[in-house]
Amino acid sequence: MQPSYPHWETVPTRWKDNDVYGHMNNAVHYSIMDTVINTWLIREGGLDIHDGDTIGLCVESRCNYHAATAFPESLAVGLRVGKLGGSSVRYEVGIHRQDRETVVAEGHFVHVFVDRETRRPRPISGRLRDSLAALLVEPG
Template sequence: MADLAQLKSRTRADYPYILEYRTRWSDNDMYDHMNNSIYNFLYDSVINTYLIEHCGLHPPSSPQYGMVVHSHNDYFASISFPACAELALRVNRIGKSSVTYEIALFEKGQDAVRSVGEFVQVFVDRETARPNANGIDPKLRLGLERILIKSRLSKL
């Protein structure tokens, strides 16, 4: 993952997929900003929305699904209800059975990134809950490659 200065300088243009989320009253905590646990909920949601819309994932029946094995988040500024969040998604690495995502949260109408997180999923077979010997399903891989940061290809 990039250093904090790089992450803090992220813009929407650094991400090929953006999903809007209207914050809810219940997202706020007693400090009047979005609770930390909501960030993970949103990161998981933007990833799965992308997988469903662009990779052919059907969560109840797809032969493979992604299990989160690592997550991390850096917070730079808060967001709170009634703001509209924009969740920006990219893939930083695709392995044989794993994917490393980077997700940024922006407040609509504001340029500065509020937080940047990393999720790592391992795609497993539904029947065994173990990675497939052949790796990620080709249709899933093709969809993930659409948002893979190209500068990373030469480093893999």
């Protein structure tokens, strides 16, 4: 059974994503996950990445690869929150073929939200918290 994702985004691969072996380089999977997460944070959470007092720092990431993909394929990327803490969040990301059936890769990122200047943890609140709660999927 496929895991559920409250948010889906289509991400096209690019010519430069292919490596010398003719498939998408493993580092690109991380870039796709990071892009989908931060697009959500900016659009839905109101995160001001340029001038805001709060920023998200990635403290953990992981990716498991299941199938090869290559340019010029577009990918369906599912996003959910597996755990929402006081100042941290664990995103779970599924990279699929466009039909959302074949899983290309699955990964997670953990962000800790901190004060831009002091780098000390800050509580996730307001619009940011609401946007992350909308992605929360209960375990089990």
